[in-house]
Amino acid sequence: MENLIYLYGLLPTEEVTDKPLPSVKGFDGKGSIYTVSMNKITAVVSDLNPADYSEELIKDKIGNDTEWLQEKAFHHHEMLTALYKKFTIIPLKFCTIYKNEESMRSTIQSSKEKVEDSFKLLKGNEEWNLKIYCDDNTLKKQVSENNPTIEAKKKEISELPRGRQFFENKKIDQLIETELENEKNRVCERVHEKLKEYSLHAAIKKNWSKDVTGLKENMAWNSVFLIPVAQVERFLEEVYQVEEELGESGWRFEASGPWPAYHFSSFS
Amino acid sequence: MSLKESIENKDIALIDILDVILDKGVAIKGDLVISIAGVDLVYLDLRVLIASVETLVQSHEGNREKTSSIHFDKQRGELVHATGQPNKWTD
Structure with a gap:
């Protein structure tokens, strides 16, 4: 049976001719990685035995074998990080697999212009991720003390007859929760707008729950930026300053990068 | 050290990594459509998820050779040779 092709990423062919590819083992830990050139685009791939890497088997592993997922996800990430250090690269999503070389070639050929545009976009720019975490309890305390909406409500309640105060006070907890969420969004949006000034492109991603992150704080914001290399330090200084300013009110800002441009080379 | 350098050296x-490599950004769809974005990470082992990747990256960057059974076999062979005793191992 024909080998499957695991595609790691795409490089501009002109860069590959200058520098050799790192010599490392492929996705199955046995064969080596190699390149397939299609004019201006060069794919970095490795072969997979279809008996070991059928769609069902991979799905089963991903769902049930965390150690496998950890090993393979690290492998994918390390490979792309190593390539990223030497080349302009369009990283592919984890487990992008083709039935054979021909199928990969024709798929890439049909997106040729977009691939080449992405190369241009990525050159000289870096992808950075920013996660904002918030300790809800610390912030809640401040919101319940300093929020104008809540203050107005408290004043309104204090002027009510005793009996009704009891019920209205119960409702105020709910109001605090709502205002807490509003405050979190306000802060995150303000920071995001500020940081966008340093970037070419910015996007907002999904937040992860505490069950996934294992942290005691909630993830309040998860965002990604494409930043010109010369602006990166200023971007990070801005993050640092915001952290200085807000750190005591329960906020934590976590920038990571530069990442192979998983987000910004996407064109599907 | 610049802020950038200190962040680059931090553990991930x-x-x-999963947040990034499983993201929606599929550039060019493969034939085998492995949709893991739909996998609920909540069911994965948390200790594994928050495990640091530091050691793996370092072993690569330090250009250190990976320890493998081939190495051990080679070393064993050398030791056996050095003792001058007959080899009791069956390969």
Whole structure:
């Protein structure tokens, strides 16, 4: 049976001719990685035995074998990080697999212009991720003390007859929760707008729950930026300053990068 | 050290990697459509998710050779040779 092709990423062919590819083992830990050139685009791939890497088997592993997922996800990430250090690269999503070389070639050929545009976009720019975490309890305390909406409500309640105060006070907890969420969004949006000034492109991603992150704080914001290399330090200084300013009110800002441009080379 | 350098040298957890490599950004769809974005990470082992990737990256960057059974076999062979005793191992 024909080998499957695991595609790691795409490089501009002109860069590959200058520098050799790192010599490392492929996705199955046995064969080596190699390149397939299609004019201006060069794919970095490795072969997979279809008996070991059928769609069902991979799905089963991903769902049930965390150690496998950890090993393979690290492998994918390390490979792309190593390539990223030497080349302009369009990283592919984890487990992008083709039935054979021909199928990969024709798929890439049909997106040729977009691939080449992405190369241009990525050159000289870096992808950075920013996660904002918030300790809800610390912030809640401040919101319940300093929020104008809540203050107005408290004043309104204090002027009510005793009996009704009891019920209205119960409702105020709910109001605090709502205002807490509003405050979190306000802060995150303000920071995001500020940081966008340093970037070419910015996007907002999904937040992860505490069950996934294992942290005691909630993830309040998860965002990604494409930043010109010369602006990166200023971007990070801005993050640092915001952290200085807000750190005591329960906020934590976590920038990571530069990442192979998983987000910004996407064109599907 | 610049801020950038200090961040680059920080450890990355699997959760951060999965956040990136499983993201919606499929550039060019493969034939085998492995849709893991739909996998609920909540069911994965948390200790694994937040495990740091530091050691793996370092072993690569330090150009250190990976320890493998081939190495051990080679070393064993050398030791056996050095003792001048007959080899009791069956390969």
